[in-house]
Structure formats: structure tokens, C-alpha cells
Amino acid sequence: MISVNNVSKVYEDGTIALKNVSFEVEKGESCSIIGPSGCGKSTLLLIIAGLLKPTEGYVEVNGKVVRKPMRDVALILQDYGLFPWKTVYDNIALGLRIRKVDRKVERRIVCDLIERLGLKGFEKHYPKQLSGGMKQKVAIARALAIQPRILLMDEPFSSLDALTREDLQNFLLRLWNERRMTIILVTHSIEEAVFLGRKIIVLTPRPGTVKAVIENPSAGDENYRFTEEFFEKCREVRRSVTL
Amino acid sequence: MSGSSKVCYLISLIVLLTLWKISSFILSNPALPPPELVAVAMVENAGILIKHAIISLIRVLYSIALAFSLSFPLGIASREDKFDRIFSPFLYLLYPIPHIVLLPLYILFFGIGDLSKVALIATILFFQISVTTRDAVKDVSEFYVYSILSLGAGRFDVYRHVIIPAVMPKVLTALRISVGTAIAVLFFAESFATRMGLGYLIMDAWSRADYELLYAGISAMALLGLSLYVVIDLIERRLCRWL
Numbered sequence: 405m406i407s408v409n410n411v412s413k414v415y416e417d418g419t420i421a422l423k424n425v426s427f428e429v430e431k432g433e434s435c436s437i438i439g440p441s442g443c444g445k446s447t448l449l450l451i452i453a454g455l456l457k458p459t460e461g462y463v464e465v466n467g468k469v470v471r472k473p474m475r476d477v478a479l480i481l482q483d484y485g486l487f488p489w490k491t492v493y494d495n496i497a498l499g500l501r502i503r504k505v506d507r508k509v510e511r512r513i514v515c516d517l518i519e520r521l522g523l524k525g526f527e528k529h530y531p532k533q534l535s536g537g538m539k540q541k542v543a544i545a546r547a548l549a550i551q552p553r554i555l556l557m558d559e560p561f562s563s564l565d566a567l568t569r570e571d572l573q574n575f576l577l578r579l580w581n582e583r584r585m586t587i588i589l590v591t592h593s594i595e596e597a598v599f600l601g602r603k604i605i606v607l608t609p610r611p612g613t614v615k616a617v618i619e620n621p622s623a624g625d626e627n628y629r630f631t632e633e634f635f636e637k638c639r640e641v642r643r644s645v646t647l
Numbered sequence: 648m649s650g651s652s653k654v655c656y657l658i659s660l661i662v663l664l665t666l667w668k669i670s671s672f673i674l675s676n677p678a679l680p681p682p683e684l685v686a687v688a689m690v691e692n693a694g695i696l697i698k699h700a701i702i703s704l705i706r707v708l709y710s711i712a713l714a715f716s717l718s719f720p721l722g723i724a725s726r727e728d729k730f731d732r733i734f735s736p737f738l739y740l741l742y743p744i745p746h747i748v749l750l751p752l753y754i755l756f757f758g759i760g761d762l763s764k765v766a767l768i769a770t771i772l773f774f775q776i777s778v779t780t781r782d783a784v785k786d787v788s789e790f791y792v793y794s795i796l797s798l799g800a801g802r803f804d805v806y807r808h809v810i811i812p813a814v815m816p817k818v819l820t821a822l823r824i825s826v827g828t829a830i831a832v833l834f835f836a837e838s839f840a841t842r843m844g845l846g847y848l849i850m851d852a853w854s855r856a857d858y859e860l861l862y863a864g865i866s867a868m869a870l871l872g873l874s875l876y877v878v879i880d881l882i883e884r885r886l887c888r889w890l
């Protein structure tokens with residue numbers, strides 16, 4: 405379980421990014437965080453990942469206060485995720501290299517992910533030779549390679565066209581159904597928040613505070629996006645975001 | 648080098664030689680002999696030219712190696728705040744001084760042999776490389792660092808997988824600029840208190856008004872610089888394949 409307790413963040417220059425944010429995500433659940441640009445979503449994710457210290461409050465994962473990055477947590481950053489100086493294969497394998505995983509095991513895990521994400525034939529390519537969608541897939545593969553129990557994602561699909569985006573959303577959902585890791589997904593898109601998050605946290609404009617927590621228990625099925633209930637939920641979230 | 652860029656280089660070379668030829672024809676002054684006479688002089692004096700060029704090359708290589716092996720690690724280490732607090736004041740107080748004026752002092756301390764020449768060139772390069780490396784290190788986006796920390800990286804992994812590869816292009820550019828500087832300083836250092844090296848050869852030919860040998864020496868020095876340049880290009884192509 406992840407619990408965010410009264411987290412506030414004031415940057416050194418005085419910018420108040422977050423104010424008294426509290427919420428919980430149960431183990432094996434998925435949660436979307438949505439809010440206007442600049443409201444502190446990325447900041448919040450970095451704090452949960454243990455990369456940034458909150459000015460006040462604390463984050464607990466399974467009852468332990470987060471002070472530094474944790475072993476079974478993977479993070480996909482907004483833009484800078486991939487290392488341009490590493491090939492697709494080396495990017496995906498990096499987490500395993502750092503953990504000194506046996507090379508044979510590494511090969512198997514990486515090749516499997518490359519296969520599943522349709523990146524075959526691009527192992528030796530560098531990020532700049534890839535399309536936006538493929539880069540995003542590599543970033544996802546790199547996070548999945550370390551077989552995380554918790555997956556934190558910062559707008560992973562925002563720069564993709566609608567079709568690729570739906571593809572990857574479905575992929576993520578299938579993966580979640582297989583592995584039931586805990587997912588926290590930051591997004592700008594109401595549809596994405598509703599499709600992927602069984603809990604939706606709506607943040608206010610900066611300084612970000614929790615404006616609403618919307619339960620969305622029907623999420624988790626690929627066909628959800630075609631249902632009336634889905635559209636109704638989107639309307640509910642939209643009202644809550646714009647209110 | 649691709650075929651078409653080879654052609655471009657060839658054309659530039661022909662243009663330069665033609666301009667040289669025309670100027671020497673118009674001036675018709677023994678102080679500007681035509682290129683073919685210089686070429687003949689180079690062939691005739693190949694033995695001496697090569698002997699002096701090798702001495703110069705060794706001096707330059709020692710200087711670059713000495714400067715690089717000190718400045719690169721220090722520049723990289725300036726990522727550590729504690730170290731940088733001590734290192735950068737030194738760097739910034741000593742950098743703007745024209746280090747070439749140290750030559751008399753170096754001769755006093757290190758004698759008139761190769762050591763003082765190498766020390767002088769290395770001092771100048773030290774500042775060029777360490778300032779560039781330090782700035783490049785500061786420029787590495789914090790998000791790359793977040794990215795690798797979230798994969799469980801330790802301090803050493805951050806340097807190995809992120810900082811060093813990220814700064815490599817800028818360091819190689821610094822090295823390329825250093826080659827030009829090194830040869831210029833070499834010429835200065837070799838123009839007195841030695842009877843070896845291309846700098847000496849040039850000054851000697853000049854004092855004897857042996858213009859063909861003078862130009863042969865200058866051309867040899869140009870070739871020396873050019874070949875070091877090419878070597879750095881090759882290193883860059885190996886180390887920075889991702890560019």
C-alpha cells in the first residue's frame with residue numbers, strides 16, 4: 405500500500421508546488437492523478453519515488469517511510485526517460501545491469517519485452533532513431549524489466565497519436581491484469597485517467613491539493629472504454645476537474 | 648567519411664592551393680613561394696621534417712595526456728558539491744590568467760628541456776578541459792539522474808551510465824580546441840631554448856631566409872594539427888556513436 409500523508413513541497417525558489425496532499429493506493433490497485441499543468445503532478449511522483457524530499461509530510465510504502473528510491477519501484481519520467489547514448493537494448497537492460505543480474509537472465513527478460521512491445525529489429529538503434537511511440541515503449545520496457553511491484557508513470561502516453569496511445573493503454577492494462585502491480589499514473593487526459601485508474605485523484609491548480617477522489621471500480625477491462633458507464637465517469641471527472 | 652564529403656574536402660584543398668598559387672604569382676616575392684616548390688622542399692627535407700615533427704608530436708601528446716588525465720577526473724568530480732566548493736574558486740581565479748606568461752617560471756623550475764614545454768602546454772589545456780568538463784557536468788539534466796536512480800543506481804552507476812557519457816561530446820570538443828591551442832603554444836615554446844621540434848625548424852629557416860623550408864615547416868605543423876584532429880574525430884565516432 406502507498407500512502408501519501410500531508411505532503412507539501414516548496415521549491416528552493418519559493419514556488420509552492422504541493423500543499424497538504426494525502427491519499428492512499430491499495431496494493432495491486434491502479435490510480436490516476438489528473439490536474440492542470442503546473443499543479444505539481446510530476447513533483448508528487450518524484451516524491452513518491454523517493455527522489456525528492458517533501459518539505460512537509462511523508463510517503464509510506466507498505467508501512468515504511470520512503471526516504472530514497474526503492475528496489476521494486478519503477479518510474480517512467482515525463483520526457484527525459486531514455487538515455488540517448490544507450491541503444492534500445494542497453495536502455496532496457498540498464499536496471500538489470502545495475503542490479504548485477506546474470507547476463508543470460510538479462511537477455512531473456514529484455515528479449516521477451518522487446519518481443520512483446522514490438523521493438524524487434526531495433527535493439528541496436530539509438531533513441532533518436534526511433535519514433536515517439538517507440539521511445540515510449542522502450543521507456544515502458546525499461547521500467548518493466550526490473551519487474552517492479554509498483555509502477556509510477558508521468559504522462560507516459562501524452563505525446564502519442566490516438567491509435568498508438570490506445571494500443572499502449574491496452575498493453576498496460578493487460579500487463580496489470582497479469583501482474584497486478586500497483587500503478588500510479590499521472591495524466592492530462594480525462595479518458596486515460598478513467599480508462600486506467602480504478603481510483604482517480606483530481607488535483608487543484610498550483611499549489612496542488614487533492615480536490616476530489618473518484619472511485620472507478622469498473623476500470624481494468626479493455627472494453628470499458630466503449631461502455632456508457634465509461635462516458636458517464638468521464639463526465640463526472642470532467643465536472644470535477646473544471647469545477 | 649562518406650564519398651561525397653571526401654569530394655568536398657578535395658575541392659576545398661584544391662581551392663586553397665589554387666589561391667596560394669595565385670597569390671604567390673601576383674606577389675612574386677620569395678617570401679611567398681608557390682605550393683609546388685614547397686612540396687618539393689618537403690620531399691627533399693623529408694628526413695629533417697619527420698625528425699622534428701616526431702619530437703613535436705611527442706611533446707604535444709604528452710601534454711594532452713597529462714592535461715586530460717588531471718582535468719577530466721577533476722571536472723567530473725565537480726558534480727560532488729563538497730568538492731566543487733573547493734575546486735571551482737581555484738579554477739575561476741586561475742583560469743583567466745594568460746598562462747603562457749608562466750614559461751619563464753617553468754624554465755626556472757623545470758629546466759629548459761622538454762619538461763617545461765610539456766608543463767606549459769599541459770597547464771593551458773588543463774584549464775580548457777576542466778572548465779568545459781565542469782560546465783558540461785552541471786548541464787546534465789537532473790531528470791537523467793532521477794531516471795537512473797529510480798532504477799536502483801548507486802553513485803558509481805550514475806557516473807558510469809549517465810554523467811560520463813552525457814559529457815563526452817563536449818569533452819571531445821574541448822579536446823579538439825585543445826589541439827589547436829597545444830600546437831600554437833608548442834610553436835611558442837619551441838621557438839627558443841631548443842634545437843628540436845617544428846617550432847625551432849620554422850624559426851631557424853626564417854632567420855636564414857630559407858623560405859621554402861620555412862613553408863615546409865609550417866605545412867608540417869599544419870599536417871600535425873590536422874592528423875591529431877582526425878584522431879579525435881575517430882575517437883568521437885567510436886565513443887559517441889549515438890550522436
Ligand SMILES: Nc1ncnc2c1ncn2[C@@H]1O[C@H](COP(=O)(O)OP(=O)(O)OP(=O)(O)O)[C@@H](O)[C@H]1O
Nearest residue numbers: 415417419421440441442443444445446447448610
Ligand atoms: N526544480 C524546480 N525548482 C523550482 N520550481 C519548480 C521545480 N520543478 C518544478 N517547479 C515548479 O513547481 C510547479 C509544479 O511543477 P510540476 O512539474 O510538478 O508540475 P506538473 O503538474 O507535472 O506540470 P505538467 O502537467 O506541465 O507536467 C510548477 O509551477 C513548476 O514551475
Ligand SMILES: [Mg+2]
Nearest residue numbers: 445446482558
Ligand atoms: Mg509534469
